[in-house]
Amino acid sequence: MKILVCVSNVPDTTTKITFNGDNTQFNTAGVQYILNPYDEIALARAIELTEGGKGTVTIIHVGEISSEPTIRKALAIGADDAVRINAAARDAYFVAVQIADYARSNDFEMILTGRESIDYNGSQIASMIAELLDIPSISIIKKLEIEGNKANLVREIEGGKEMINVSFPFVASCAEGVAEPKIPNMRGIMSARTKPLIVVEASSVELLVDFKTYAIPAPRGSVTMLAADETEKLIDLLHSKSKVI
Amino acid sequence: MSVLVYVENADGKFKKSIFEVVSYAAAIAEQLKTELIAISIGSVGKDELQNLGKFGASKVLNVSNDQLKSFVNQAYASIIAEAAEKEGSKVIVLSNSFSAKGLAPRVAIKLKAGLADSAIDLPEIENDKFLIKKTAFSGKAFATVELISAIKVITLNPNSYQLKETAAAGKVEDFTPKFKESDFRTMITEIVRASDKIALPDAELVVSAGRGMKGPENWAMIEELASLLGAATACSKPVSDAGWRPHEEHVGQTGIAVSPNLYIAIGISGAIQHLAGVSSSKTIVVINKDPEAPFFKVADYGIVGDAFVVVPQLIESVKAYKSIS
Numbered sequence A: 001m002k003i004l005v006c007v008s009n010v011p012d013t014t015t016k017i018t019f020n021g022d023n024t025q026f027n028t029a030g031v032q033y034i035l036n037p038y039d040e041i042a043l044a045r046a047i048e049l050t051e052g053g054k055g056t057v058t059i060i061h062v063g064e065i066s067s068e069p070t071i072r073k074a075l076a077i078g079a080d081d082a083v084r085i086n087a088a089a090r091d092a093y094f095v096a097v098q099i100a101d102y103a104r105s106n107d108f109e110m111i112l113t114g115r116e117s118i119d120y121n122g123s124q125i126a127s128m129i130a131e132l133l134d135i136p137s138i139s140i141i142k143k144l145e146i147e148g149n150k151a152n153l154v155r156e157i158e159g160g161k162e163m164i165n166v167s168f169p170f171v172a173s174c175a176e177g178v179a180e181p182k183i184p185n186m187r188g189i190m191s192a193r194t195k196p197l198i199v200v201e202a203s204s205v206e207l208l209v210d211f212k213t214y215a216i217p218a219p220r221g222s223v224t225m226l227a228a229d230e231t232e233k234l235i236d237l238l239h240s241k242s243k244v245i
Numbered sequence B: 001m002s003v004l005v006y007v008e009n010a011d012g013k014f015k016k017s018i019f020e021v022v023s024y025a026a027a028i029a030e031q032l033k034t035e036l037i038a039i040s041i042g043s044v045g046k047d048e049l050q051n052l053g054k055f056g057a058s059k060v061l062n063v064s065n066d067q068l069k070s071f072v073n074q075a076y077a078s079i080i081a082e083a084a085e086k087e088g089s090k091v092i093v094l095s096n097s098f099s100a101k102g103l104a105p106r107v108a109i110k111l112k113a114g115l116a117d118s119a120i121d122l123p124e125i126e127n128d129k130f131l132i133k134k135t136a137f138s139g140k141a142f143a144t145v146e147l148i149s150a151i152k153v154i155t156l157n158p159n160s161y162q163l164k165e166t167a168a169a170g171k172v173e174d175f176t177p178k179f180k181e182s183d184f185r186t187m188i189t190e191i192v193r194a195s196d197k198i199a200l201p202d203a204e205l206v207v208s209a210g211r212g213m214k215g216p217e218n219w220a221m222i223e224e225l226a227s228l229l230g231a232a233t234a235c236s237k238p239v240s241d242a243g244w245r246p247h248e249e250h251v252g253q254t255g256i257a258v259s260p261n262l263y264i265a266i267g268i269s270g271a272i273q274h275l276a277g278v279s280s281s282k283t284i285v286v287i288n289k290d291p292e293a294p295f296f297k298v299a300d301y302g303i304v305g306d307a308f309v310v311v312p313q314l315i316e317s318v319k320a321y322k323s324i325s
C-alpha cells in the first residue's frame, strides 16, 4: 500500500504571533518552526499501517527550502521518501493543486493530511485534493483501520461520531485518536539524511484568495477579582453585568 | 444573481448556528441587493424549512431523497454547486461545522471559487473588492482575506453572528438534482450521537476543567455545574491525553477552538496553547488556587481558591439563582 502524507511547517505552538509594521505579513523573526502537530498524527498512523513491508509512506510538502528540517523530521520519524514542491504555500487552493498534480501521476491508495494547520487552520486542503482528484474524502477522522481493500473510519460530528466505510483511494484528514505521535529515534535520525527527498517545481495556479492584512485580538479589560466565597456575586455579575446567563 | 446558503440539519432539525448563518447570508444578500436562497438536503419537515424564511431566505430549495439521508460530502457538494449554477449564486455560505469542512472546499473547487473559512463578520464590499475577516493562527490572530474570484464561498463560525428575524416568509420548493452514482463512494455504517449533551463547537456556555481537578473521578461536579447552566463541558489537553476525558472535549490550539458567550476555566493554568483556542470567548471566568496563574491575565472574573471548595459553592449559587429566575 502506498500512502502519501501531506505535511505543513508551522510556527511552534508557544509562538507569540506578531505582524510587520503595516500588518500585511506574519513576522517570522525568531520564530521556531515545527511539523504541524496533526500531521504528526497522520504520519504516525501511515507508518503503523505500512510497517513490516506492508507498504511505503511518502511525505509531500509545498514550501521553500527553509522547511527542509521539518521534512527531514518526518523522514526521521519513519517515512520512506519525500517530495518538496518548491514554492511558498500561498493559500490552500495553491497547495491542494500542487499535491493533486503530484498524486495524479503516482498511484496512492491513501492520502492523509492533518485536521488543520495550526497557522491558517483552514481545514481545506484534504477535501480540495480529493475534489481535484474526484475521489472521496473524510474530514476530521478519529480512527482509521484497514480491512481488505477497504478502510473503516470514524469521523467526528457535533456531539457524536459517524462510522464510515470507504474503498481506496481516498483522502482523510486526521485528528487525535487516529494514532499517538512518534518520536524519532537515533537510527531514524541517521537514516533520514540519506532518504530520498526530491524537489519538484510548482505549477502556476490562478489566485482566488488573497491574504491582505492581519490583526491581533484587542486586549481584554482588567479582571475583576472575587473572594473564594463570593460565588453568589459572580453569578449576579454574569447575569446583570455581562448578561451571559 | 443571488446568495445561496446551505442549511445543514441534524436529525431533521436546524440548530441555532443554522439560523445564524441564514441571518448572516441574508445580510450579505442585502449588501449585494439580491435575494437569499437556502438549500436543504436530507429529510426535513415543511414546518422546519418554513422557519428559514423568518431569517431572510426568500426561497428554500428542498432536496429530499432516500439516498441523501446521510451526509456524503461528494454528493452534497455536487448538489450545492448545481443549485448555485441554476440560481446564478455569486456567494455561497455555510456554517463552519465538522461536515462543512469536508463540503465547502469541494463546492469551492467545483465553482472555481475562492473560499474564506471561519469568517467572523460580514464582508466589507467596496467597488469590486470583497473582504472577509476570519480567525487565524488558532485564534491568536485575525486575517482579512480578499476573495478575488467571481464566485465566493464563505463558512461562518458558530456563535459569531446575531440572529436577525425579518418579516418575509420563504416559500419551499422541491429541487431534484442530477447527481452521479460515483459521488457515493463512502458509506456511513453507524451514527452515534450523545443526545443528552450539548455539542462543544456550538455551545454558548462552556465549563472547562484542567489538571487541577486531580483525576477523572472528580468530574461529577464539573458535569453538574455544566448541566445546571446548560453548558457544554471541555478540558485542557493533558486531561484528554491522560484519558480522563474524551478527545473531543479538548480545546485549544491543537483542539477545538471555541468562542462561547461564557467560558469558565477551573484548575487550568492558561498556557498559551490553551488560550489560543478560547480567548475569543466573550466572557471568561477563571477559578484557580494559584494567584499567579497566567489565565487570570485574560479573564473577566477571577476567583483564587481551591476548586474543590469553590465549585460546590458555585453549584449552590447557580441553584439559588435558577430557583428565583
Ligand SMILES: Cc1cc2nc3c(=O)[nH]c(=O)nc-3n(C[C@H](O)[C@H](O)[C@H](O)COP(=O)(O)OP(=O)(O)OC[C@H]3O[C@@H](n4cnc5c(N)ncnc54)[C@H](O)[C@@H]3O)c2cc1C
Binding pocket: A013, A037, B209, B210, B211, B212, B213, B235, B236, B237, B238, B239, B250, B251, B252, B253, B254, B255, B266, B267, B268, B269, B270, B271, B272, B273, B274, B277, B287, B288, B289, B290, B293, B305, B306, B307, B308
Ligand atoms: C504542541 C503543543 C500543543 C498544545 N496544545 C494544547 C491545547 O490545544 N490545549 C491545551 O489545553 N493545552 C495544550 N498544550 C499543553 C499546554 O502547554 C499546557 O501544558 C496545558 O494547557 C496545561 O493544562 P492544565 O492547565 O490543565 O494543567 P497545568 O498546567 O498542570 O495546570 C493546572 C492548574 O490547576 C491549578 N490547580 C491545581 N489544583 C487546584 C485546585 N485544587 N483548585 C484550583 N486550581 C488548582 C494549578 O494552580 C494550575 O494552574 C499543548 C502543548 C504543546 C507542546
Ligand SMILES: Nc1ncnc2c1ncn2[C@@H]1O[C@H](COP(=O)(O)O)[C@@H](O)[C@H]1O
Binding pocket: A005, A006, A007, A008, A009, A036, A038, A039, A060, A061, A062, A063, A089, A092, A095, A112, A113, A114, A115, A116, A117, A118, A120, A121, A122, A123, A124, A125, A126
Ligand atoms: N504547505 C503544505 N504542504 C503540504 N501539506 C500541507 C501544507 N499546508 C497544509 N498541508 C496539509 O493540509 C492540512 C490542513 O491544512 P489547512 O487546510 O491549512 O488547515 C495540514 O494538516 C497538512 O496535512
